[in-house]
Amino acid sequence: MSKRFMVVWLLVGAWFFGCANASDVLKQVVKPPQVSVSKFAIAGIQETKMGFDLELLVKNQNPIGLSLAGLEYQLDLAEKQLATGRNDNGLNIAANGDSPVSIPIWVSYQDVLSIYEAVKGQDQVPYKISGKAEISTPIGKIPVPFSLAGNLPVVRPPKISEVSLKVNKLNLSGAQMNLNLKMFNPNSFKLDIVSGDYALFMQGSNFGNGSIAPSSIPAKTTGSITIPISLSFAGVAGAAYTLLTKGSADYQLDFSGQYKLADFPMTQKHSQSGTLKISR
Template sequence: MSSSERPEVIEKEVKEKDYKEEDKDEEKGGFVDKVKGFIHAIGEKIEEAIGFGKPTADVSAIHIPHIDLHRAEFVVDVHVTNPNPVPIPLVDIDYLVESDGRKLVSGLIPDAGTIRAHGSETVKIPVKLVYDDIKNTYDDIKEGSIIPYKIKVDLIVDVPVFGRITIPLEKTGEIPIPYKPDVDLGKIEFNKFSFEETVATLHVKLENMNDFDLGLNALDYEIWLSDVSIGSAELSKATTIEKKGNSVVQIPITFRPKDFGSAIWDMIRGRGTGYTMKGNIHVDTPFGPMKLPFSKEGGTTRLKKNNEEGIDDDDEEIYVDFDAAC
């Protein structure tokens, strides 16, 4: 063969070799793709046949079973649905409560239970807000105010096929920082006056310093004049004390003035004597029922008549007047 023909032969051999290599790569790639596709199809068929899927969840409700001047207790209801044919465990529940981007409280609940196969469960997350902790951390949060909150919940579940999954949830709302009511005893109006038994009516002024209405349902109290208890009782009384407003409640009471000793004579002579009143008001609020304690000490009491004369005229109204507290 002449030297001029060799390049053509060599080039042909190289082209044939390159063609064979490309053909092998195509055959190899096609086989791998077919295997992957087969495995994927088998996986989908298995998943479809067995019924594995990702669980779903949402915050169905938030309850406030207890709230008072010191703390608020939440219960967050999280409804979780499991579409799988086997139970799935709740590995962890991580929660955070914040207000305007500021952390109020957070916590972690490990091993929170199991969601049954092809079923759903309501998981309850207890949360406690201590008002002193909040007020000590954030000076601008004042008693009597209403603050916004956001609850963030991360549910971590372990699902076959998928592994561990985190389901993030959020819910917003408002919570009050209650302010205890201010109580003043304006006067005691006597319906029947005698040293053995006196029937009277207490005129009690309740002032609501909160940014929300108080629906007064009941009031329990005990009152002392000159360190002598003149009675205690629980009164059912329905009235509404509007936010930043006040209301006067009339409370009937029966007592024996002769038990006061010298204190009753000081009142009659106009010298006055101190008083103390303590108790609780039971109210409804937009956030649930509350039991709010009150205490009032001091003041000066004087026995008077409307005509400012003696106390022996049965036709005149006799009452005990209470000056401003000391």
């Protein structure tokens, strides 16, 4: 007789002889499932949000299928509570097998940056992910705890540290220029600039917008980004020409970058203003 049929007959017999005996019989044949954390990693950063991938592995040692009724989790970063949550999406757990459970966790990136201040100067931050899974079995719901501790890389956004403009060609019809950006990568791993869009305003007028070419900046290094700009003076020849010959001007730069850091993507927007140095 297979184990599956044995369990079925025990269930029938337990029901026939009464509920009091049923609980005792089932407790002898139903093995508590095991839950472990198989993966916890940074999934990505989307402007104001930071995501994590939590993957659990539920091991069912019984010849009958069970089900996941729900689970609770808590994420601590640098010994500070960052997030708590509950997931009530049901999941069937196969008999005599392992079933993976994936839980996406999203938190405020600003909250993460605030916690980074507690580990200033370090490239890793300790974490702990813990909780419990509620498994539905023939003997009722069984809470199964899980926990994992380790370190995650500290991920800070890149910073545009310097903006300048070089005029290569200037006449009454237009100008050929290079917009030069200095970008600092504060992280302990390479920063890949996958794509980026910019808009440059000077004295309130749009002096150029477009996309930049992909590039990379090594860890803890300042890299240079050169953006060629072709500007037509149609309709504003006098004002634009005079502005570019002054040597400096008030500016605003809006920059949106798509980055890759280690194994995850990052999307960040930069906006800054000040006095722009113009050289020829």
